Amino acid sequence: MIKILILLTLVSVSQCIQYNETESIQLAAYSLSSYCNSDNLSPYNCGKICERSGELSDVQFMNDYEQNLFGYIGYQPQKNQILVVFRGSILSDKKNVLIDLDILKINYQFCENCKISKGFFNAYQKLKSQANQLIQEYKQRYNDAQIVATGHSLGAALASLFVVDVFETLNYQVNYMYTFGSPRVGNQHFADYFNQILSPDVNFRVFKGKDSIARFPSSSLGYNHFGQGVYYDEQDNYIFCQNEFDANCNQYYFWQLNFADHQKYVKCTFSQFRGDQMCTGSKNQNM
Ligand SMILES: *[C@@H]1O[C@H](CO)[C@@H](O)[C@H](O)[C@H]1NC(C)=O
Numbered sequence: 526m527i528k529i530l531i532l533l534t535l536v537s538v539s540q541c542i543q544y545n546e547t548e549s550i551q552l553a554a555y556s557l558s559s560y561c562n563s564d565n566l567s568p569y570n571c572g573k574i575c576e577r578s579g580e581l582s583d584v585q586f587m588n589d590y591e592q593n594l595f596g597y598i599g600y601q602p603q604k605n606q607i608l609v610v611f612r613g614s615i616l617s618d619k620k621n622v623l624i625d626l627d628i629l630k631i632n633y634q635f636c637e638n639c640k641i642s643k644g645f646f647n648a649y650q651k652l653k654s655q656a657n658q659l660i661q662e663y664k665q666r667y668n669d670a671q672i673v674a675t676g677h678s679l680g681a682a683l684a685s686l687f688v689v690d691v692f693e694t695l696n697y698q699v700n701y702m703y704t705f706g707s708p709r710v711g712n713q714h715f716a717d718y719f720n721q722i723l724s725p726d727v728n729f730r731v732f733k734g735k736d737s738i739a740r741f742p743s744s745s746l747g748y749n750h751f752g753q754g755v756y757y758d759e760q761d762n763y764i765f766c767q768n769e770f771d772a773n774c775n776q777y778y779f780w781q782l783n784f785a786d787h788q789k790y791v792k793c794t795f796s797q798f799r800g801d802q803m804c805t806g807s808k809n810q811n812m
Pocket residue numbers: 545546547548
């Protein structure tokens with residue numbers, strides 16, 4: 526009897542979680558290509574990273590020069606998808622690091638008792654009008670296409686705020702999202718609300734090993750995760766987390782956490798691929 530119950534539980538879990546690792550690797554590469562020089566993204570031709578992600582046409586950018594924020598949107602023809610990608614923090618950029626550290630919470634307008642990080646909120650506000658304008662334009666042009674969002678680090682937080690924003694202000698439903706090394710964005714009310722807008726069945730929060738940013742800001746400061754946690758160990762084997770405190774997904778003490786793992790995602794090392802020598806699209810081969 527117990528065995529049958531366990532079996533039933535396993536079947537029902539596996540039915541709702543449709544994590545696709547091939548796709549995860551591709552989306553990690555799209556997230557990564559956002560760190561390349563934008564000359565290599567439109568047309569989408571950034572060397573190894575772009576080969577890994579797959580093609581993308583009709584790419585346009587979102588830019589904020591004040592806080593040095595960046596994202597792009599493009600059309601994936603094989604999958605008939607509009608892909609929305611936000612770039613993470615550039616560590617050498619003090620303005621970017623200050624966004625990540627601005628963890629004071631402010632009220633979030635779309636739901637009661639929801640609070641989110643002031644830094645992420647303000648950063649998204651800088652890109653919001655461009656993001657709204659572009660998504661409307663792409664929705665008109667590719668009206669039966671799915672919308673898929675992705676991003677690494679700060680880019681994961683911005684992608685999440687994009688999902689909520691376009692749902693609330695434009696009535697667009699993002700079909701699914703994969704994030705990589707996402708920090709916590711808001712409080713438990715916000716996390717619950719987020720899970721209603723985008724079900725954890727289609728929202729994969731991929732994080733790896735000792736990644737410190739994926740555990741930041743601490744839940745003791747009133748921050749909580751949303752989405753389905755997908756934990757990769759140091760050997761790149763993955764498991765689904767029961768919740769954000771699942772011991773199997775948190776095998777390390779906080780003093781063991783590091784930044785190196787924040788740069789490694791899904792068989793793909795962000796730090797290794799980052800930088801111009803890997804972004805060898807035709808336009809900056811001589812850089
Ligand atoms: C997983 O994603 C890949 C790449 O997009 C796709 O070719 C494949 O059909 C997907 N697998 C499933 C089971 O959906």
